[in-house]
Amino acid sequence: MSVSLFDLKGKNALVTGSTHGLGMAMARGLGLAGANIIVNGNSSQDKIDKAVTEYKNEGINAVGFKFNVTNETEVIDAIAKIEAEVGQIDILINNAGIIKRTPLIDMEVEDFKQVIDVDLVSPFIVSKHVVPGMIKRKAGKVINICSMMSELGRNSVGAYAAAKGGLKMLTQNMATEWAKHNIQVNGIGPGYFATSQTEPIRVDGHPFNDFIVNRTPAAKWGDPNDLAGAAIFLSSKASDFVNGHVVYVDGGILATIGKPSNED
Numbered sequence: 506m507s508v509s510l511f512d513l514k515g516k517n518a519l520v521t522g523s524t525h526g527l528g529m530a531m532a533r534g535l536g537l538a539g540a541n542i543i544v545n546g547n548s549s550q551d552k553i554d555k556a557v558t559e560y561k562n563e564g565i566n567a568v569g570f571k572f573n574v575t576n577e578t579e580v581i582d583a584i585a586k587i588e589a590e591v592g593q594i595d596i597l598i599n600n601a602g603i604i605k606r607t608p609l610i611d612m613e614v615e616d617f618k619q620v621i622d623v624d625l626v627s628p629f630i631v632s633k634h635v636v637p638g639m640i641k642r643k644a645g646k647v648i649n650i651c652s653m654m655s656e657l658g659r660n661s662v663g664a665y666a667a668a669k670g671g672l673k674m675l676t677q678n679m680a681t682e683w684a685k686h687n688i689q690v691n692g693i694g695p696g697y698f699a700t701s702q703t704e705p706i707r708v709d710g711h712p713f714n715d716f717i718v719n720r721t722p723a724a725k726w727g728d729p730n731d732l733a734g735a736a737i738f739l740s741s742k743a744s745d746f747v748n749g750h751v752v753y754v755d756g757g758i759l760a761t762i763g764k765p766s767n768e769d
């Protein structure tokens with residue numbers, strides 16, 4: 506009973522931005538729990554093909570679709586193709602995202618708009634075209650990838666925080682509108698994760714590394730695979746009465762005000 510609650514065998518999961526990074530870690534988790542993974546990215550077909558091979562090497566059923574999540578026409582075409590070639594989409598993880606680190610006063614309006622477009626508008630666009638199928642079948646799971654910046658500000662990430670704060674509220678509103686169709690919409694808010702992008706700063710003595718390790722009650726960066734459990738839970742039967750929450754997988758950062766660096 507307890508294992509079957511989390512079983513995703515035969516479910517089709519579209520994970521946007523799953524060619525690498527956190528999207529890939531969550532998609533791998535769903536795949537190892539039995540789901541067929543629909544891989545997405547935008548920058549190159551080659552990258553998608555390589556990712557599909559990586560999933561398959563781990564025994565996961567995977568197919569790739571290249572489309573830009575901010576472009577509604579591309580999204581509509583891709584979803585029609587996925588539904589025709591793979592089948593119904595049971596699980597949607599809106600993970601594709603970007604960040605631009607610029608103080609607000611120096612930020613170009615176009616850059617601000619681009620962050621909002623990818624991080625906030627695209628989960629709306631993709632959901633708008635995937636959810637009608639879920640409504641017809643009276644079943645579905647949508648997970649929006651939020652951030653600690655859905656709750657907190659930080660220097661130089663104003664556009665990102667505006668988008669991710671908005672995404673938390675969009676999650677609550679989607680949950681409100683779609684719960685009656687047996688569609689559960691929730692979010693995952695990752696803390697700081699050890700990815701290839703953060704590798705150069707993840708060294709003892711680097712001010713940002715030391716800040717993160719000191720600021721996190723678990724006293725370490727997260728391993729991307731730590732996100733798999735929350736992703737499986739929110740994709741499975743185990744969360745059938747969980748609506749409109751954001752699960753923060755952050756080593757406890759949001760639980761505390763932090764501590765001085767000279768305190769144990």
Ligand SMILES: NC(=O)c1ccc[n+]([C@@H]2O[C@H](COP(=O)([O-])OP(=O)(O)OC[C@H]3O[C@@H](n4cnc5c(N)ncnc54)[C@H](OP(=O)(O)O)[C@@H]3O)[C@@H](O)[C@H]2O)c1
Nearest residue numbers: 522523524526527546547548573574600601602652695698
């Ligand atoms: N890394 C962290 O510590 C952290 C913390 C909190 C929240 N998050 C959130 O977690 C998510 C993943 O982060 P990450 O660090 O893994 O990012 P990442 O390494 O930069 O990967 C982003 C993914 O999104 C795809 N993508 C970007 N723009 C796209 C578009 N317009 N259309 C389709 N795909 C697009 C990329 O695919 P291609 O490159 O193939 O185009 C890639 O697969 C994001 O929403 C991010 O905000 C990350």
